[in-house]
Amino acid sequence: MAKSMGVGTVIAKAMCDAIVDEIDNGGGTAVLRIYGDTRAANVDTAVAAQTLLSEHNLSNPAFGAAVDIGGSATATANSISDDTSANNTDTATWFRVFNRAGTPVIDGNVATSAADLIIDNTSITAGQTVKVNSYTVTVAEVSP
DSSP states (O other): OOOOOOBOHHHHHHHHHHHHHHTTOSSSOOEEEEEOSSOOSSTTSOOOSOOEEEEEEBOSSOBOOOEEETTEEEEEBOOBOOBSSOSSOEEOOEEEEEOTTSOEEEEEEEESSSSSEEESOSEEOTTSOBOEEEEEEEEEOBOO
16 A cells, blocks of 8 residues: 555644744854756755855744645745845746755745745846745645
């Protein structure tokens, strides 16, 4: 028989909180970096040839507590700084968050809607201001 484990609201919220709480670990500033090109294979894969487009400081704490929204636990980011001078020109496709110790914690997709990270414009030109409209982390409640 195939494995088929599910989690409920309490566990999904705890998992989501554990993810976003890791962003606050360390003594520096947590940073969100937006990239162009193909997303890295996973968060443990070093960024190589991908184009760094912008860098944004996260608040401390970076996120509020997870809440149950329609069968998922969702945490919403607190204030995120604008990057007032984008690093390079390219189309934003993905992001990576580094905790306050500089360790990569989470990757996700970037778009102007229906993505993990919502920005004002994915066509970024070096020197322009890049604004993050919203950033949420979601852990689905699942059942067999």
